[in-house]
Amino acid sequence: MTKRNTIQRQLVIAAVRFLADHPTAEEVYDRITMEYPDISKGTVYRNLNSLVESGLLGKVSVPSGADRFDHILTRHYHIKCTHCGMFMNVEDMDYIEGLDEKVGEVTGFKMEDHDIVFNGVCPECQKLEAKEKN
The missing domain is CATH 1.10.10.10 (Winged helix-like DNA-binding domain superfamily/Winged helix DNA-binding domain)
Structure with a gap:
């Protein structure tokens, strides 16, 4: 249908x-x-x-x-700012093919899918933190 x-x-x-x-x-x-x-x-x-x-x-x-x-819709990574919540693609970084299979081999899991989200502090929030310290 x-x-x-x-x-x-x-x-x-x-x-x-x-x-x-x-x-x-x-x-x-x-x-x-x-x-x-x-x-x-x-x-x-x-x-x-x-x-x-x-x-x-x-x-x-x-x-x-x-x-x-x-x-x-192509596989890619994401990054989230832990301070302001900004969420974006990680540009110019090749996607690691076969990661699901490798994790499945190591853990014994039958892999279905995965999402990789890196967490950190964005450049704007870093600037604000630096200003607050001064």
């Missing part, structure tokens, strides 16, 4: 692309309701999940945080 390409699906995809910094479901909903205030939160959430299941969007699970959605 194929999913219909409804206006709601198109709005969700457009919002994730517009909010290119890996928006949460709530941020996608907020963006869409700026122009379409009658759309329900449930509709946005269902469409996000459906688009992830069909492979049209990616989902990044963030420990101790809300899931993030991504329009870039």
